[in-house]
Amino acid sequence: MADRDRAETALAERLRQLGTDLTFPPTPPLVPAVLERLESPRARRPVLPAGRDRRRAVIAVAVGLLVALALAFGARLVLGAAEIRVQPGVTPSGPPLGPGGLGEPVAVEELEAAVGFELALPPGPPPDEAYAVRTADDRAGALLGWRGGPDHPPLPGTPWSRVLLQVHSDAETITKTVARFEDVRTVTVRGRPGFWIDVPHDLIVRTETRFERYSVGGNVLIWTEGDVTYRLETSLRLRSALALAEGVG
Amino acid sequence: MDTGSIETVEGRPLEDAELVELARKGDVRAYGTLVERHRDLAFRAAYLIVRNAADAEDATQDGFVKAYYALGRFRAGEPFRPWILRIVTNEARNRRRSAGRRERLELRLAERGDREDAAPSPDAAASLGEARAALIRALETLPERDRMVIGYRYLLDLSEAETARALGVRPGTVKSRLSRTLRRLRAALPPELARGDDDG
Numbered sequence: 379m380a381d382r383d384r385a386e387t388a389l390a391e392r393l394r395q396l397g398t399d400l401t402f403p404p405t406p407p408l409v410p411a412v413l414e415r416l417e418s419p420r421a422r423r424p425v426l427p428a429g430r431d432r433r434r435a436v437i438a439v440a441v442g443l444l445v446a447l448a449l450a451f452g453a454r455l456v457l458g459a460a461e462i463r464v465q466p467g468v469t470p471s472g473p474p475l476g477p478g479g480l481g482e483p484v485a486v487e488e489l490e491a492a493v494g495f496e497l498a499l500p501p502g503p504p505p506d507e508a509y510a511v512r513t514a515d516d517r518a519g520a521l522l523g524w525r526g527g528p529d530h531p532p533l534p535g536t537p538w539s540r541v542l543l544q545v546h547s548d549a550e551t552i553t554k555t556v557a558r559f560e561d562v563r564t565v566t567v568r569g570r571p572g573f574w575i576d577v578p579h580d581l582i583v584r585t586e587t588r589f590e591r592y593s594v595g596g597n598v599l600i601w602t603e604g605d606v607t608y609r610l611e612t613s614l615r616l617r618s619a620l621a622l623a624e625g626v627g
Numbered sequence: 628m629d630t631g632s633i634e635t636v637e638g639r640p641l642e643d644a645e646l647v648e649l650a651r652k653g654d655v656r657a658y659g660t661l662v663e664r665h666r667d668l669a670f671r672a673a674y675l676i677v678r679n680a681a682d683a684e685d686a687t688q689d690g691f692v693k694a695y696y697a698l699g700r701f702r703a704g705e706p707f708r709p710w711i712l713r714i715v716t717n718e719a720r721n722r723r724r725s726a727g728r729r730e731r732l733e734l735r736l737a738e739r740g741d742r743e744d745a746a747p748s749p750d751a752a753a754s755l756g757e758a759r760a761a762l763i764r765a766l767e768t769l770p771e772r773d774r775m776v777i778g779y780r781y782l783l784d785l786s787e788a789e790t791a792r793a794l795g796v797r798p799g800t801v802k803s804r805l806s807r808t809l810r811r812l813r814a815a816l817p818p819e820l821a822r823g824d825d826d827g
Contacts, residue, residue: 385821386809392820393781396762400782403680405670407657416687417654470641494720496772496796546717579737604713604795627800 380416451556455562457573457609459513460552460600462562468555470578470593474535475611479590480509480521493518495546495606501625506538511545511583519545534595539549541596542626543583543609552609554582554598565599565616572601574616599623643707651698662691665708668783669715672793675778676719676771685720690715709785709792714776718795758820765815773808776801 455462471623477483489508490497497520505522513519526532526539533539545551556562556579563574576597582589596611599619608626612619641649641660649657669690674683677696694714700711766774779790787805791798813821 385813386806389809389813389816389821390781390805392758392762394778394784396759397784399759402671402674403683405667406680406684406687408666408670408684408688408691409662411688412662412695413655413659415688415692416658416695494717496794498796515739603797604792605717606795624692627797 380394386396393414393545434522455573456550457571457600458602458605459547459550460554460573460607460609461550462573462575462600463553463555464557464559464562466554466557468557468580470580470595472580472591472593474533474536474595475541475581475583475592476536477509477523480511483507483509486522489520493520493546497522498603498606498608498626499545500540500542500622505542511543513545513547513584517545517547519543519547519551526613533611533613535549535593540622541609541611543611544606546606551584552584552600552607553584554594555582563616565601566598567601568603568619570601570603572599572623574619576616643702647698647701647707647740650695651701655695660693661707661711665711666691668708669711671783672712672779673715673719675775676716676783677723682722683719686719689722690718693718706789706792707787712779712785712789712793713795716795725753761817761820762812765812768815769808769811773804776804777808777812780805 390627410485447611473479479494484492486497486499486504489510494517499522500614503524506525509521509523511519513627520543522542522544523538524530525537525538526550530539533541543552553577556575561575561577561579563576565572565574574597575594579593579594581594582598583592594611596613597615597619599610599612601608601615601623608623609624610619610626614622614624640819641657643661643664646657646661648663648708666687670687673686673690674680677683677686690711694711697714766777769777775794776790779785779793780787785793787798787801789800794801796804
């Protein structure tokens, strides 16, 4: 064990040394090109307001005024690429989110190369199916499905017991519609706010050109990590779902 | 176009956070100073992913332009360097995916003649060169996610925290991936290098 640690420390040091010995191509003078693009009259626009801060504020207000907002029509909560709308009387419609209609499954490694960011996986077995999805701002996302078994009952209408959707986007790609604000519970995942919904509800996945409506019968946990928004649908209860989410990485 | 760096009235170079604040208010020149300060590292990070200078330049330039428009989402108090590296990294990944090609990493070793260390004997120099070449070959065998974590952490000498932020993963993930990848690298190296008894 000590030998192995010593060898790995030596290897790390050799890699560091390699970094100082390497010759990268000369860095181009980027400043003029970048400034030219920023100063071009066509491209110039004000720096966007603090979207993330605004979202945090929206969430904070939503938590504080949950009861009051429950009475409001058309109110919504936003977290990363997900928004939750409250529409009294809404009943879920559309098919469940399953393998049908998602195109051809791809290998996880291939999917990771396609989406352009590192996929986060929960501990345990790898997903049984993986699909590429597009976001509302035409970026790539990934949908991973784990098939159900004796210990993990499948979600209503699907062969999967767990579905993990991850999208790298600021645009509101995932819209969930619930009947009451009380249906949405604020939780904390890795120290950051998240939402938990354990009632049947509507899900719309939006791309740049169209949207797909699904009915959701499982329990859903939504959270963000960096620029990625995660949506986990599972038959697990809140405590187990939170434990699973904490291990996603 | 004046692209010189911005200083305070006391002549002190502005900190990244101060430059970000100015840039957020539309001061493009302040942003230029940030670009100048971080372009080397950003370009190298992109090069490790796209593996050719032209694509690395495009990815870096696009990354800096996109970052400017995203400054509103930059969290005050966070370090700018890993944030911009994250954006450039994503640009480079998207570019490589669009290009759909696999190029070998053309990393060259610098001439060691200008180093201050005592000059090695010809045999020792050849051995050092071979050891480093073997290391580069072994790096080539790694899956991309492992090569990136090694590249950012050791070749670019980022801290674990910076590597995590730049790659968009948790610090614990960087730690475990580094450990696993070092083991893989050792397995791919000739035994005398894997044991760590080489001085190169």
